[in-house]
Amino acid sequence: MGRSEELFERAKRVIPGGVNSPVRAFGSVGLTPRFISRADRQKIYDADGRAYTDYVGSWGPMILGHNHPVVREAVERAVKDGLSFGAATEHEVEMAELVCGAVPSVELVRMVNSGTEAVMSAVRAARGFTDRDKLVKFAGCYHGHSDAMLVKAGSGVMTAGVPDSAGVPASCARDTLTAAYNDLESVELLFAENPGRIAAVIVEPVAANMGVVEPAGGFLKGLRRLCDENGAALIFDEVITGFRLAFGGAQERYGVEADLVTYGKIIGAGMPVGAYGGRREIMERVAPVGSVYQAGTLSGNPVAMAAGLAQLRYLREHPEVYAHIESLGRRLRAGLREAAPGCAVTGAGSLCCLFFTPGPVVDYTTAKAADTARFARYFRFLLDRGIYTAPSQFEALFLSDAHTEGDVDALAACIADFFRTE
Numbered sequence: 001m002g003r004s005e006e007l008f009e010r011a012k013r014v015i016p017g018g019v020n021s022p023v024r025a026f027g028s029v030g031l032t033p034r035f036i037s038r039a040d041r042q043k044i045y046d047a048d049g050r051a052y053t054d055y056v057g058s059w060g061p062m063i064l065g066h067n068h069p070v071v072r073e074a075v076e077r078a079v080k081d082g083l084s085f086g087a088a089t090e091h092e093v094e095m096a097e098l099v100c101g102a103v104p105s106v107e108l109v110r111m112v113n114s115g116t117e118a119v120m121s122a123v124r125a126a127r128g129f130t131d132r133d134k135l136v137k138f139a140g141c142y143h144g145h146s147d148a149m150l151v152k153a154g155s156g157v158m159t160a161g162v163p164d165s166a167g168v169p170a171s172c173a174r175d176t177l178t179a180a181y182n183d184l185e186s187v188e189l190l191f192a193e194n195p196g197r198i199a200a201v202i203v204e205p206v207a208a209n210m211g212v213v214e215p216a217g218g219f220l221k222g223l224r225r226l227c228d229e230n231g232a233a234l235i236f237d238e239v240i241t242g243f244r245l246a247f248g249g250a251q252e253r254y255g256v257e258a259d260l261v262t263y264g265k266i267i268g269a270g271m272p273v274g275a276y277g278g279r280r281e282i283m284e285r286v287a288p289v290g291s292v293y294q295a296g297t298l299s300g301n302p303v304a305m306a307a308g309l310a311q312l313r314y315l316r317e318h319p320e321v322y323a324h325i326e327s328l329g330r331r332l333r334a335g336l337r338e339a340a341p342g343c344a345v346t347g348a349g350s351l352c353c354l355f356f357t358p359g360p361v362v363d364y365t366t367a368k369a370a371d372t373a374r375f376a377r378y379f380r381f382l383l384d385r386g387i388y389t390a391p392s393q394f395e396a397l398f399l400s401d402a403h404t405e406g407d408v409d410a411l412a413a414c415i416a417d418f419f420r421t422e
């Protein structure tokens with residue numbers, strides 16, 4: 001028995017499912033999860049010392065690759081001054097100035113500790129500002145695990161095949177209305193059926209939790225129009241796309257401004273950081289200025305801020321990173337289209353997905369048509385050959401600045417080998 005098997009047996013005795021986040025359990029691919037002991041650049045190393053080229057990147061934060069010296073040295077310097085004070089620090093001011101400087105629509109921003117917390121807080125701010133309760137989300141989009149979001153959610157919820165979660169009161173789920181991604185009519189209908197009652201529409205501007213589904217032309221602009229016409233806030237959940245699709249995220253890439261935006265992952269560079277921000281008139285409703293309460297012991301933690309600031313400053317000063325990961329994404333998608341007959345290849349920038357369905361994949365329904373058993377065989381084939389991709393059809397492949405054209409070509413070649421064996 002290898003170390004991962006040993007550790008997994010021990011873990012299952014003291015942690016639900018042996019993991020601290022369900023997708024890590026490798027449940028849908030029927031394997032023992034690899035326990036990772038260290039990582040560097042585009043490589044991760046499991047507890048048995050095996051090396052893998054990593055296309056998960058901690059689910060998005062590692063846009064510069066693992067263990068980047070700029071980030072590591074910033075953390076090493078910060079910890080020497082203390083881990084947490086429960087008081088305001090200069091790091092938080094610098095982080096807020098950087099985020100507001102990067103995204104014109106963000107006039108005020110608040111740090112929290114996860115994407116879930118960012119979304120939960122942004123939704124509360126929208127409800128407080130509009131004095132409305134209803135919320136529109138899209139089937140297959142995942143916005144963290146707060147009660148209101150666990151309705152037809154993507155990511156691990158979709159992987160488990162249970163579109164909703166137990167433990168969410170019907171009274172709460174009732175206020176969460178679901179529309180179909182890329183289907184503006186489904187949103188128009190909800191507004192027509194709930195006049196004056198919808199506080200916000202929340203969307204992943206590129207959906208990356210049902211696999212990767214790009215917004216159809218006009219979809220995001222259409223949501224902007226519908227929210228303006230109905231007095232609802234448009235929330236972009238950019239926990240994945242923020243600072244990845246461009247330094248200004250999806251708002252810069254697609255030229256659509258949201259009223260509120262949520263961040264996570266990249267802004268923490270691997271440390272627990274989330275953030276929400278947006279229009280001043282909305283964000284000024286947040287305590288202590290306004291009556292929308294939100295707080296956090298470790299919000300704006302100085303060590304986490306140092307990590308995030310180092311990564312974001314590097315991205316701001318090295319735009320060539322975006323050119324590199326954009327080019328790798330195009331190269332990978334072209335390689336996958338050649339390597340994987342009968343599959344749909346999707347993606348945007350450094351996000352890619354290989355759907356085991358001929359496609360096109362445009363929403364939850366078409367994503368769900370994928371052959372997850374064949375996906376599991378594909379995952380195992382790659383893992384056995386030192387390539388670590390997301391252990392679920394309903395996640396994304398993440399590229400980083402540490403990946404090379406050789407890595408991407410090797411991935412496509414390995415996938416071509418898989419299809420030759422099928």
Ligand SMILES: Cc1ncc(COP(=O)(O)O)c(CN[C@@H](CN)CCC(=O)O)c1O
Pocket residue numbers: 021022023024059114115116117119142143144145155156204208209237238239240264265274395
């Ligand atoms: C668009 C979007 N919004 C919010 C979240 C929640 O963020 P966290 O609470 O996990 O930091 C996420 C979290 N993403 C998943 C991966 N698809 C996290 C991985 C996991 O759950 O273990 C997200 O993708």
